[in-house]
Amino acid sequence: MLEIKDICFKRNNKIILDHITLQLHDDKFYVITGPNGSGKSTLAKIIMGLEQPDSGTILLNGQDITRKSVDERAKMGLAFAFQQPVRFKGITVLDLLSYASNEKLDRQKACAILTKVGLCAKEYVDREVNASLSGGELKRIEIATVLARKPSVAIFDEPEAGIDLWSFQNLTNVFAKLQQENKITTLVISHQERILNIADNIILLEKGQIKKMGSKEDVLPNILRKAKCCAKGSDKDE
Template identity: 45%
Template structure:
């Protein structure tokens, strides 16, 4: 499969089908058992996570880390490689944070789910990556935050020509994407826009619990 430069992709499918595994293979967190991973024509299969990051690949985790004793200013300065306050504030503005006081907030467990997600998004876009992966960015946030988050990621994709891959079950991300990639049982089952994919999604006969047992375990089904 080829991800085209500057396009917005939504990768979806049942739990356990391989969505996050795919994203971690691209980032270098996991290594493939076979095959090659090419980035802008270069074979990066053997490169480490750090080496891939230096080439412009960024990864936003589903469950962002919290750092006791570190402020957002510290974290963002490391991510962006800059210390200029005006530039840091500019990155804050891109993720919808207007208060400069936020720069000196500790990145700890006192932050709300929405705040920690904005921090994760900010550290991802701070480097203006060429290829950005977002692993279920809507996890743990309220319904009112999802729409602006979708708009933000789509805008970053357009404004910076960033190839963008979002792992999500959320329909808003599927609607915003240029192309939806449907994965099932570790393989790409279908690709297309939301309109062409949705009938197939609705007709799929799968049990979200069966994705774990595959119907083979000797267990009583709740259905």
């Protein structure tokens, strides 16, 4: 279980995360949603150790990991796919997946992972992870690194970004399968109804605070109603 206890994060006098407390159980699929700038990516980075909170603690299966490095957390089973993946000049896709999986992956295994994220594996396995990759290709490779890691906690930050709608449904299935087959904790940050629809629990973050949290049945209708109201230029239901 991943426990986030009373996390606060403030930068330039702006409160970005305001006393966030969450318990993420094994074998559950969580989606964090909320407006731009509400603190979703910051929370994910704090869980992964890419940012340090000003106060609060993070426990993984009872062990305090708040001061542990990204590498240590990765070894403990946490994996994170960035909202905006980084390019690595001179590193091939095969190298990157091998690094992620912590073993020398053979081409066959690497190709099997690339196929899962909808890439024609043979075409990509020897490509460099550089600027020649399109945004959607890079995003899929980033998601593939999380699959390669075989994590116990998988965090995906807006996996829909840059992925065409036609193949996004397939990716949704990949997340669901990863979660069900490996009984892991999955945490996806998303604005996509398709992802919200497969969540066990939805967390709505607004202005650095948890506005709502609960089952999909409890939270999703409210979010969709609000989105419809906003689209009509009216937001009077809250």
